[in-house]
Amino acid sequence: MRRLDLTTAFLAGAIAVLGFAARAEDRYGIGRPATAAEIAGWNIDIGRDGSNLPPGSGSAERGKVVFTEQCAACHGDSGQGGVGDRLVGGQGTLASAKPVRTVGSYWPYASTLFDYIRRAMPQNAPQSLSNEDVYAVAAYVLSLNGIVPADAVLDAKSLAAIKMPNRDGFVSDPRPDVHNR
Template sequence: MHGVAVHAEERYGIGREATPAEIAGWNIDIGRDGTALPPGSGSVERGRIVFSEQCAACHGDSGQGGVGDRLVGGQGTLASPKPIRTVGSYWPYASTLFDYIRRAMPQNAPQSLSNEDVYAVSAYILSLNGIVSANAVLDAKSLAAVKMPNRDGFVSDPRPDVHNR
């Protein structure tokens, strides 16, 4: 990418190479093992408040769905003719929940929630699914330690549909 940006700048006289600070602002992905989870923490109780203010309009008062996806329930349905894919039934890693909420929610103001509020909303959604207790407080260590019900439900490498190595 470095060469492409420099080439465009020289050839067309537009653009510039991104600074390390600009790149860092976009480099917010979280590993499935919790790598790069930020400092902070959030409780289920705080998550209930943030969810009602920022999430319920789309996802329903209790995560049952609405304009936005259903977030709760569906455990035991994945092998059925009509699987219900929710955070509690389908998602393999709690860190993915944190990453997605921080990156994309709320839909009308992505990346506007503080890390503490993202931990809290994650805790609340996991609690609604019975994955953490109603009095849980999540931080980088405890969120990374959450074992999701479908963690082992995904095919690991090598994928059966990929044959060219």
Template sequence: MPMRKSVLALVALTSLAFSVRAETQGHYGIGRPATDKEIAGWNIDIGRDGSNLPAGSGTVAHGREVFEQQCSACHGEKGEGGVGDRLVGGQGTIATPKPIKTVGSYWPYAPTLFDYIRRAMPQNAPQSLSNEDVYAVSAYILNMNGLLPADATLDARTLSAIEMPNRSMFTGDPRPDVKNPACEKGC
């Protein structure tokens, strides 16, 4: 029995020592807090209202050039799809048995297009496009969907002002633990 008590005491002391050490180094005793610079490098999300859109602008014409060079291999010459998703068309199909979900038919907020392109495209080199190129490609895709004229220039203000055709077709989240302004009057 005395040997068993000694082993238990040793285990208890060892556990205490590791837990004190872990508390001083973080929860698991590894890593370090991220610096403000590191956080800023990844804190690039754009709100659906356009909050956090960067400075810059892009034209539909420049967007056509960038799309041809960076996007058409996957999304098709006119955004009709291919290896990558279809980006154009589908308006009026969402409530049908065979909906065609594209930027112009399904996406509820235009600024999220900028956010997605900047984060994830082109697929072989995400985050490689300049803000001007992302604004331009966004302008071109919105133009191909009939949501922006061919001579348009897109920037933070104009992108945020675009009303997407499917904006009102989504429903709010009625769960009480989810802050949802759309449900303040009831979902």
């Protein structure tokens, strides 16, 4: 789905929820409409172009510390995998019989890495990392994959500017097999 479609769907859903909450409050005497601030708290998606990236920055050096403390138990000391997915390596394997899909070999956008880390990691405490720590972990994982230097510092502008190795390996939008008539 394109960003505009997602925004429209989100707004339509929010309006429906607000309408239902208002009816439930009137009819049953329970609930209340969600406030704009409560709705905004759920609107944390990051566009593939980096739109909606928050302020802040983080270094790969700091990311190594956060990764060791928060991520290595699942993803291994250097992102090689463990109980969690492998994050590093796999470049050049996607066309092989046994492709290795990692951040460095498969993911098309660096902004998606930020979005996923912020939303879902660490698995035992999702959304617990600060924006600075998310930028730092993203910088560290990208540096392990050779996409940014080991001394990289990322922020919204520099993260959005990264061209991932597999950026052109996906079907363009709109997909050629889907036609809106």
